[in-house]
């Protein structure tokens with residue numbers, strides 16, 4: 267059984283350690299000192315340092331952590347080709363989820379997804395790649411996971427995301443309020459079911475949002491059009 271530990275750093279970034287009984291892998295390890303303390307306290311050896319994508323706020327901890335632990339860095343291409351990483355005999359699966367950036371990866375273990383800047387708690391990433399079609403495919407792929415799947419994201423944007431959700435989908439106030447009531451800045455996680463209920467960017471097939479898109483003169487015929495239109499509401 268692997269455990270996932272979340273570390274907050276910077277204004278709103280999250281780093282993660284995925285650990286078995288003796289070995290850990292660090293993902294977007296900007297919280298370098300806290301990660302080193304955790305490794306020491308729990309008697310863990312760090313085998314690898316990886317990233318959900320190569321934006322600087324996610325990679326800033328790579329070099330200091332590698333220098334202090336001797337862990338090996340695995341880049342995007344290596345991870346993509348490997349398809350998984352083995353930690354104490356257990357697999358951490360690697361999925362390509364392009365859209366925010368072409369090199370975005372999502373890591374999966376036992377009902378948990380580490381989604382980087384692809385899917386946040388309450389929103390989705392900005393499409394810096396410009397490839398909205400691939401981004402939609404990635405989001406649809408993430409939506410195929412079971413409802414109880416836990417979403418661990420790359421940033422804490424919950425407050426601003428739900429403030430925005432209230433503006434574009436006021437009809438959904440009960441779900442938005444329930445989502446906020448479950449939020450804790452100490453440990454930011456949601457289930458996929460909660461995301462489907464409150465995250466407006468996963469709700470492009472919902473009638474409230476389709477009506478809003480229509481009112482604004484945005485196209486709603488195909489799923490891709492609704493996805494592009496919901497992103498336009500931002």
Ligand SMILES: [Fe+2]
Nearest residue numbers: 319321366383
């Ligand atoms: Fe990013």
